[in-house]
Amino acid sequence: MANSVIEVKDLEKSYKELKALDKVSFEVKKGEILGLLGPNGSGKSTTIGCLLALLKFDGGEVKVFGEEMTPESYEAKRKIGVVFQDVAVYDELTVAENIDYFCGLYVKNRAERKKCVEDVIEFVGLGDFKKFRPKKLSGGLLRRLNIACGIAHRPELIFMDEPTVAVDPQSRNNILEGIKKLNKDGATVVYTSHYMEEVEEICTRIIVMDKGRVIAEGTADELKAGVSIGEKVTVEGEVSRRVVEELKKLKGVVNVEVEDRKVEVVYEKGVSGLSGLVAFLTKNDVKYERIFSELPSLNDVFLELTGKELRDE
Amino acid sequence: MFRHLFKYNLKIMLRSKEMIFWTLLFPIALATFFQLAFSGMMDATRFDPISVAVVEVGGADEMFAETIRALSAGDNRIFELMDVKDEAAAVELLQEGEIVGFFLVGEVIEVVVRHSGISATIMQNVVDSYYQTGSVVAGILEFNPGALNMELVAGIHTGESVFQDVGDSEDADFTLIMFYALIGMVCLFAAFFGLSVVTETEANLSKKAARMSVSGTHKMVGLVVGLISSFVVAYAEMLILLAFMVFVLGVSFGSQVGWILVLSAVGILAGIAMGMVIGAATKWSDNAKYALVSNMSVVSAFLAGMMLWQMRYVIEAHAPIVNRINPATLITDALYSLYFFDSMDRYFANLMNLILITGVFVLIAYVFVRRKRYDSV
Ligand SMILES: Nc1ncnc2c1ncn2[C@@H]1O[C@H](COP(=O)(O)OP(=O)(O)OP(=O)(O)O)[C@@H](O)[C@H]1O
Ligand SMILES: [Mg+2]
Numbered sequence A: 001m002a003n004s005v006i007e008v009k010d011l012e013k014s015y016k017e018l019k020a021l022d023k024v025s026f027e028v029k030k031g032e033i034l035g036l037l038g039p040n041g042s043g044k045s046t047t048i049g050c051l052l053a054l055l056k057f058d059g060g061e062v063k064v065f066g067e068e069m070t071p072e073s074y075e076a077k078r079k080i081g082v083v084f085q086d087v088a089v090y091d092e093l094t095v096a097e098n099i100d101y102f103c104g105l106y107v108k109n110r111a112e113r114k115k116c117v118e119d120v121i122e123f124v125g126l127g128d129f130k131k132f133r134p135k136k137l138s139g140g141l142l143r144r145l146n147i148a149c150g151i152a153h154r155p156e157l158i159f160m161d162e163p164t165v166a167v168d169p170q171s172r173n174n175i176l177e178g179i180k181k182l183n184k185d186g187a188t189v190v191y192t193s194h195y196m197e198e199v200e201e202i203c204t205r206i207i208v209m210d211k212g213r214v215i216a217e218g219t220a221d222e223l224k225a226g227v228s229i230g231e232k233v234t235v236e237g238e239v240s241r242r243v244v245e246e247l248k249k250l251k252g253v254v255n256v257e258v259e260d261r262k263v264e265v266v267y268e269k270g271v272s273g274l275s276g277l278v279a280f281l282t283k284n285d286v287k288y289e290r291i292f293s294e295l296p297s298l299n300d301v302f303l304e305l306t307g308k309e310l311r312d313e
Numbered sequence B: 001m002f003r004h005l006f007k008y009n010l011k012i013m014l015r016s017k018e019m020i021f022w023t024l025l026f027p028i029a030l031a032t033f034f035q036l037a038f039s040g041m042m043d044a045t046r047f048d049p050i051s052v053a054v055v056e057v058g059g060a061d062e063m064f065a066e067t068i069r070a071l072s073a074g075d076n077r078i079f080e081l082m083d084v085k086d087e088a089a090a091v092e093l094l095q096e097g098e099i100v101g102f103f104l105v106g107e108v109i110e111v112v113v114r115h116s117g118i119s120a121t122i123m124q125n126v127v128d129s130y131y132q133t134g135s136v137v138a139g140i141l142e143f144n145p146g147a148l149n150m151e152l153v154a155g156i157h158t159g160e161s162v163f164q165d166v167g168d169s170e171d172a173d174f175t176l177i178m179f180y181a182l183i184g185m186v187c188l189f190a191a192f193f194g195l196s197v198v199t200e201t202e203a204n205l206s207k208k209a210a211r212m213s214v215s216g217t218h219k220m221v222g223l224v225v226g227l228i229s230s231f232v233v234a235y236a237e238m239l240i241l242l243a244f245m246v247f248v249l250g251v252s253f254g255s256q257v258g259w260i261l262v263l264s265a266v267g268i269l270a271g272i273a274m275g276m277v278i279g280a281a282t283k284w285s286d287n288a289k290y291a292l293v294s295n296m297s298v299v300s301a302f303l304a305g306m307m308l309w310q311m312r313y314v315i316e317a318h319a320p321i322v323n324r325i326n327p328a329t330l331i332t333d334a335l336y337s338l339y340f341f342d343s344m345d346r347y348f349a350n351l352m353n354l355i356l357i358t359g360v361f362v363l364i365a366y367v368f369v370r371r372k373r374y375d376s377v
Helices: A044-051 A095-103 A110-124 A139-151 A169-184 A196-202 A220-225 A241-249 A274-283 A298-306 B002-015 B017-044 B062-071 B087-096 B118-143 B145-153 B175-189 B191-199 B207-213 B219-249 B257-281 B286-303 B311-318 B320-325 B327-340 B345-369
Strands: A004-015 A018-029 A033-037 A059-064 A080-083 A157-161 A188-193 A205-210 A213-218 A229-237 A253-259 A262-268 A288-294 B050-056 B079-082 B101-105 B109-113 B164-166 B170-172
Touching: A004 A044, A018 A044, A018 A059, A018 A188, A018 A213, A033 A044, A033 A169, A033 A196, A044 A059, A044 A157, A044 A188, A080 A139, A095 A110, A095 A139, A095 B002, A110 A139, A110 A169, A139 A157, A139 A169, A157 A169, A169 A188, A169 A196, A188 A196, A196 A298, A205 A220, A205 A298, A213 A220, A213 A298, A220 A298, A229 A274, A229 A298, A241 A253, A241 A262, A241 A274, A274 A288, B002 B017, B002 B219, B017 B175, B017 B191, B017 B219, B050 B062, B050 B087, B050 B118, B062 B079, B062 B101, B062 B118, B087 B101, B087 B109, B101 B118, B109 B118, B175 B191, B175 B219, B175 B257, B175 B286, B175 B327, B191 B219, B191 B257, B191 B286, B191 B345, B207 B219, B219 B257, B219 B345, B257 B286, B257 B327, B257 B345, B286 B311, B286 B327, B311 B320, B311 B327, B320 B327, B320 B345, B327 B345
Parallel strands: A033 A188, A033 A205, A080 A157, A157 A188, B050 B079, B050 B101
Antiparallel strands: A004 A018, A004 A059, A205 A213, A229 A262, A229 A288, A253 A262, B101 B109
């Protein structure tokens, strides 16, 4: 396809006995923010390693910018920016020097590079820390530096492998906003995470991975639409056993779960249960502190597809 | 690209305090320590010749008596040779305490003494050295008798320093071997740089390297510039150390400055290559690799005589092959031969071995660094 930036077909990769990728296929189109969502060990980083021709793989095909990706694809590599999962910077160099060093692996012209470095420092908000050594930066700032080193050369295609792990909320927002901005300025982004909220917030399309396989694919809404359950209403308060039994019999309720003083009522798809439930509780004289309703999340999608939670925190 | 990488490599290396400590400050401190420890010793003790006799029986090797005679001449002789006509006479002298022991030269050479001790050890060492160097002794003797003395005395553990006149009445002492071995160690310390270069260009060894691997720059460019930068830094440090030894500590290196510089350059290449092999071919943690580099360098220098100059002679007696392949010994021996011998043969023999070993290291390292994709990163 003409506007495909990445095409992956039947990618297979094993680490000794462990099958890390099992016939993974997907496509990334120009201008997308593609989310690779999956729990720890699902094969996200391995996928990225194969896409970048860094890892040997056992089978399948990887095309980037329409051509087979090999270690010698320098033309393509120059247009790619990579932010690895682990921070990789030189402790001996300052913030600005680190960025300049990595940017210099792509941009030869000094004046042009200077501009790139200044811009990216501004972009990730490290202006006050230019002369700092990485050891002096907080975790969040260090992550931002790591990102800056990967994108200073203004790549067309950006890989970001869990850039927000162990980051304070402020840096996290800064990073997420930054990614959106990069995308708006024309970059195609492949973003991996096991935080579904993030993926839901920024990604235009999501690929859900588990145990080295692609198990679902689509926009967040499409994915959620595929789930068989509907609204989930949570009641916090003293709910008697009898009431719980009654709840189970209500129309449209598929499941009721009790945990301490919390009752979760799950409705069928398409059924809106909140108002009916409030009325029922009032009628039965149940005192509750809080009641709230949630639509299915990507976690539910994952739960339904794999029978386990995506969350690991 | 070269300029960019070179500039940053230098910055990174020169700012890495630990690296500079081990490769520059530590050797300077060690050299200073050697100097302080030995300066007193050198002047204080002169060597008292050991009274010995030589008894030749049937089938005797005449060269040996000749050698002992050579060692019993001059101001700084090792032996005081007594004339005896037969074994009985020698035994008598021995019992009277006139001689410490005698050499019984027959099919084999035996050392006969009343008490074991330093003198007995010296005698035995002379015999051992004679056996090992036998074939070359005659040659050396011809053009440089002083050298012969040095060679043989070198096999001796006296616990004291020994002086011999070499060529132009320059004072020679064996603590020089310790300084030379120290230089060998510093050459091998360049392995720290070699190790860090591979670690930072092989994607399976570090994330920084992975970054380089996925960048628009060829990994080999990074590797080669890294090695050049390493060499420049290590060699600069070596020059500082040499200058410090010569001008501050007054260590003598003889007059062949050019060949010393060539030797240390090759020695540093050997060190860098060794570091590359340890980095690329092994699968330990970074810390384990750095520990291995420092241990190998120190052990190599120890075997070359850095802490105990007699060490290499002990090895020569028991495992001579080690002395032919141990880089620090090769460096030490080459420096030593530059200083003590007029002929360059031995220097070049050592240099050749060193180049060969470096070549082997480079080949091994190359097998690993030519990979482009990795099983895992
Ligand atoms: N170098 C390796 N050697 C052996 N097994 C590995 C290696 N790297 C990854 N694996 C295994 O391969 C599987 C996929 O790992 P991968 O790192 O790709 O997952 P991930 O989705 O990126 O996980 P995370 O969220 O923890 O980063 C996991 O089971 C992991 O244990
Ligand atoms: Mg990962």
